Structures are given as C-alpha cells and as structure tokens.
Amino acid sequence: MSISIKRAALSVLVVLAMFLPAMAMSAEQLGIVLMHGKGSSPSKGVGSLADALQGKDYLVENLEMPWSGRRDYDVDVKAAEQEIEAAIASLRGKGARKIFVAGHSQGGGFALHFGGHHTVDGIIAIAPGGDVGHQTFRQQLEDTMAEARRLVAEGKGQEKVRLADYEGSKGKYPVVTTPAAYITWFDPEGAMNADHAVSEMNKSTPVLYIAPTRDYPGLRKAKDRLFGALPSNALTKLYEPNADHTGAPSASTDEIARWTQEVAAH
Secondary structure (H helix, E strand, O other): OOHHHHHHHHHHHHHHHHHHHHHHHHHOOEEEEEEOOOOOOOOOOOHHHHHHHHHOOOEEEEEOOOOOOOOOOOOOHHHHHHHHHHHHHHHHHOOOOEEEEEEEOHHHHHHHHHHOOOOOOEEEEEOOOOOOOOHHHHHHHHHHHHHHHHHHHOOOOOOOEEEEEEEOOOEEEEEEEOHHHHHHHHOOOOOOOHHHHHHOOOOOOOEEEEOOOEOOHHHHHHHHHHHHOOOOOOOOEEEOOOOEOOOHHHHOHHHHHHHHHHHHHO
C-alpha cells in the first residue's frame, strides 16, 4: 500500500472516530415527560416546547396533570406520580432508552418532587413554582387547610367540596375537589414544599434548573436558595434564559436538547 493511500485511510478512520459518538447518540431515543403549569393545559405554555422537542426526534409525553384548569386536583399526589410512571412506561415501550421528567411552574416543582422519589435520567425544572411551604402560601391557605383537615376527621374526606387555591398573579380562587386529595397537594410540609423537594433529590439524578431572567420576583429570589440546595452532581446546571415566566419553556428548547444529550452521553 502506498504512503498516500495509507494517509487517506488514516484520515477516514480519524473522521469516523470523530463522528461515531454523535451517530450513536442520535440513534439513541430520548424520552421526555412534560408537565404544564398551574391552571394550564398541555396545549398551553408547554405546547410549543413539546412540538419543538418532537421536531428534534424526542419521544414526548405531554401530560394533563391534576392541577390543570379542567381537573381541579381530582386525584392525590400519589396518583399523580403514577400518571407520570405510566407515561414513562409508554415512552420505554416506544423505544426510549433515557428518560427525563420536565415541568413548567407548578409542573417544575412537581418534577423536583418526583425526582426525589423515583429513578429517572434527569429532571428539568422550568421556572419551578407552586411552593406551598412559602410563607405567603401558608398564610393564604391556612384556613382552607384547616377546613380540609376537619372534613377528613369527620369522615368526609372523599366528598367533593369547594376549597381554595392560590397563585401570586391572581390571588385566591376556588377549586372543587375532595379534602383528602387537597391535603396531599397543599400541606405546607408535603410534596409541593420546594425546600423539601430539592433536599430530597436523588443524588445520582442531575437537574437542569431553568430560571428565566424576567421571572416573577419571588421565584427569582428563591432561585439561588433552591438551586444551591440541590445535591452535588457534575451534570446539574442552572440555566437563565432571557424570558419571562410564561415564555421560559419555548426559550429553553435548545438548552434542554443540549443538556439532555450531554446527560445521555454519560
């Protein structure tokens, strides 16, 4: 074999070595369970993100969660976790080899909770909110929580009644659900307590914490505390897109794709 042919063959091998990891990565199906924010739906808020990820060949399960505008906390926290587990099973059935759970606003807060109690390849918390452990939440819903607890104690925990939810941008508003389910969502020390969620995160699960630069002041203020409390993981990252709260999902599409590919490669 001549020197020129040897050099050409060597060049081909070098090129293949450079591209084989990327080729293997593109062949590996990545699955994402996606959750909307409080009072929203799969088609709002996260709809554009779901479409964009599917356009990048991700397998996506875009769920309607119990906190949607239609469902009014119709099931408890445990049942909501089972809905995510079912979506994960569906993704695996479609060929997903790596699974990520992502959520926006309250969905982001619940994604953090889920990551502390279930094994997935990564958690994506987009402008996470709905922190019932926050002082404002405690004050606004204290009376409603007391009423829900009283009804459960009286044996009326499974009877639907008019209770209350709270959101900083619109204050208190009614929800109709069972007291038993309500308590699992709004107990200040329960699943939606953000400080508990980040401290209980599985140490082996990396987190992409997305904090848009024009988010609500309260969420911007909480960002450093919550991100700083996550367990140390070399792949955990804080991303701060130039967006407001509602625009954060679509503004984060490229970073979510980049980060999930990075995590999947490890």
